[in-house]
Amino acid sequence: xxxxxxxxxxxxxxxxxxxxxxxxxxxxxxxxxxxxxxxxxxxxxxxxxxxxxxxxxxxxxxxxxxxxxxxxxxxxxxxxxxxxxxxxxxxxxxxxxxxxxxxxxxxxxxxxxxxxxxxxxxxxxxxxxxxxxxxxxxxxxxxxxxxxxxxxxxxxxxxxxxxxxxxxxxxxxxxxxxxxxxxxxxxxxxxxxxxxxxxxxxxxxxxxxxxxxxxxxxxxxxxxxxxxxxxxxxxxxxxxxxxxxxxxxxxxxxxxxxxxxxxxxxxxxxxxxxxxxxxxxxxxxxxxxx
Amino acid sequence: xxxxxxxxxxxxxxxxxxxxxxxxxxxxxxxxxxxxxxxxxxxxxxxxxxxxxxxxxxxxxxxxxxxxxxxxxxxxxxxxxxxxxxxxxxxxxxxxxxxxxxxxxxxxxxxxxxxxxxxxxxxxxxxxxxxxxxxxxxxxxxxxxxxxxxxxxxxxxxxxxxxxxxxxxxxxxxxxxxxxxxxxxxxxxxxxxxxxxxxxxxxxxxxxxxxxxxxxxxxxxxxxxxxxxxxxxxxxxxxxxxxxxxxxxxxxxxxxxxxxxxxxxxxxxxxxxxxxxxxxxxxxxxxxxx
Numbered sequence: 001x002x003x004x005x006x007x008x009x010x011x012x013x014x015x016x017x018x019x020x021x022x023x024x025x026x027x028x029x030x031x032x033x034x035x036x037x038x039x040x041x042x043x044x045x046x047x048x049x050x051x052x053x054x055x056x057x058x059x060x061x062x063x064x065x066x067x068x069x070x071x072x073x074x075x076x077x078x079x080x081x082x083x084x085x086x087x088x089x090x091x092x093x094x095x096x097x098x099x100x101x102x103x104x105x106x107x108x109x110x111x112x113x114x115x116x117x118x119x120x121x122x123x124x125x126x127x128x129x130x131x132x133x134x135x136x137x138x139x140x141x142x143x144x145x146x147x148x149x150x151x152x153x154x155x156x157x158x159x160x161x162x163x164x165x166x167x168x169x170x171x172x173x174x175x176x177x178x179x180x181x182x183x184x185x186x187x188x189x190x191x192x193x194x195x196x197x198x199x200x201x202x203x204x205x206x207x208x209x210x211x212x213x214x215x216x217x218x219x220x221x222x223x224x225x226x227x228x229x230x231x232x233x234x235x236x237x238x239x240x241x242x243x244x245x246x247x248x249x250x251x252x253x254x255x256x257x258x259x260x261x262x263x264x265x266x267x268x269x270x271x272x273x274x275x276x277x278x279x280x281x282x283x284x285x286x287x288x289x290x
Numbered sequence: 291x292x293x294x295x296x297x298x299x300x301x302x303x304x305x306x307x308x309x310x311x312x313x314x315x316x317x318x319x320x321x322x323x324x325x326x327x328x329x330x331x332x333x334x335x336x337x338x339x340x341x342x343x344x345x346x347x348x349x350x351x352x353x354x355x356x357x358x359x360x361x362x363x364x365x366x367x368x369x370x371x372x373x374x375x376x377x378x379x380x381x382x383x384x385x386x387x388x389x390x391x392x393x394x395x396x397x398x399x400x401x402x403x404x405x406x407x408x409x410x411x412x413x414x415x416x417x418x419x420x421x422x423x424x425x426x427x428x429x430x431x432x433x434x435x436x437x438x439x440x441x442x443x444x445x446x447x448x449x450x451x452x453x454x455x456x457x458x459x460x461x462x463x464x465x466x467x468x469x470x471x472x473x474x475x476x477x478x479x480x481x482x483x484x485x486x487x488x489x490x491x492x493x494x495x496x497x498x499x500x501x502x503x504x505x506x507x508x509x510x511x512x513x514x515x516x517x518x519x520x521x522x523x524x525x526x527x528x529x530x531x532x533x534x535x536x537x538x539x540x541x542x543x544x545x546x547x548x549x550x551x552x553x554x555x556x557x558x559x560x561x562x563x564x565x566x567x568x569x570x571x572x573x574x575x576x577x578x579x580x
Contacts, residue, residue: 149508176508186500190505191513193494194513197487201487203548203551203569212576217464217466218466218476220437224577225519226488226515229512231574232571237567238560242563252553255490258489259545261493263539265531266532266535267532269367269532274528276493277528279493281520281521281522283495287502288521
């Protein structure tokens, strides 16, 4: 293995996250060789062009078979569907991880394959991304300074787990260790609900029937900031929302209650509404201090 | 009047908006003299210190009595309560406007005073601000590039109206002319609802019972962007929400419906959810092109 953390890295799905991972591993010399695997030759050519990977293939089994580390970077439902195949195709001792935004079903699928011969699975979720998608927006510092969840279960191989934690730390991520179900509960609150609200807000404005050009002319930075993430990739978020819909349903209920409280508070501005606003302002201020 | 648009400007309430207005008028030489009026001598001293005003007084009637233009920059319910006094104290020919985020009740109050001797009222709402408040955060370019609503009703004095429109344009605002009720409907959608959601989201996270330090450690830019405005001034927003609660209730209903559609769509990700996300992404993308 020499100085490299992993000699050969296979990235399955070389979009924004997969491409950024390739660029980051190259810049920090974490891997000697990087194989990009995807279904579209055109996207793979883009990945080669931006220098995110060294070689490419559309053959999933062949692409992962020699890798020491395999990172699945496709939409979450696709990850769930290819994990059995990847685990079996992985060579003995290989580690398989992913960057999916949900962890329950992915970890269950990864751990369902007995690791007697194939790879060992450890789930990851780097909280990085942007409203842009595709390898053309990839950048080596995408993960720097962000949180990366790494899952741990009673079935987790501890040596593989330790190497995955170190891997993300080498990319300047702050690793947070969680059980898969706890992960899905936390991200429903801090990531999926905000995204859902941004989308709902844009759809509410659309449903108002107001002229789009008028709206575009009068919106300010508050509206722009609040809805920026609604421009994210629909197919990615379709998968995330549907995979994690029970947890999202639970936190959406918290949101509805908060909304009801605020609306009711408007009838008694000083006594009821202002304390609610005050508490939210204080909490939001707290979140900005590190 | 010389080269000045208005010889003497009185700013009632010299906080972030009032202070920025003073700095902007000085920089663009729109007024010869600027009087700052407020209830707290300490805040008025701050306004003098940052150079937003030339003289200050805590006497409202005396402060506005010689002004050619009076701009009311206090919270919206306070504006409603002082307008009668200001209109009567204004000298003949003076123009009175405001920067309040609601326009229905303010315009009604401003127009209720017969302008036989006192000022003439034209409502304004510059869509500018930040999550910070206070004159120490004032800056001369706060209004540059932003939208400024100016109200027009059957009772509006057209000469005064034209001068107010030109005044905001001189500060590089894009003037949008609206009826007061139409204004309140539009801002409920593009400003008050986003603010309400940001507050509700922070309160939902708080209500989840998750540890605040954990939340602070794991939130990403999406959450930060979506909730930034929740850190706004509670008393300002208390007034805005309570003044415009009927229109906000109407758009909150649109939001609830959008949320219901999205939750229901999660049961059929490809057929129902993805088209909803796709439409929102396209609309949000459209809003970024100018």
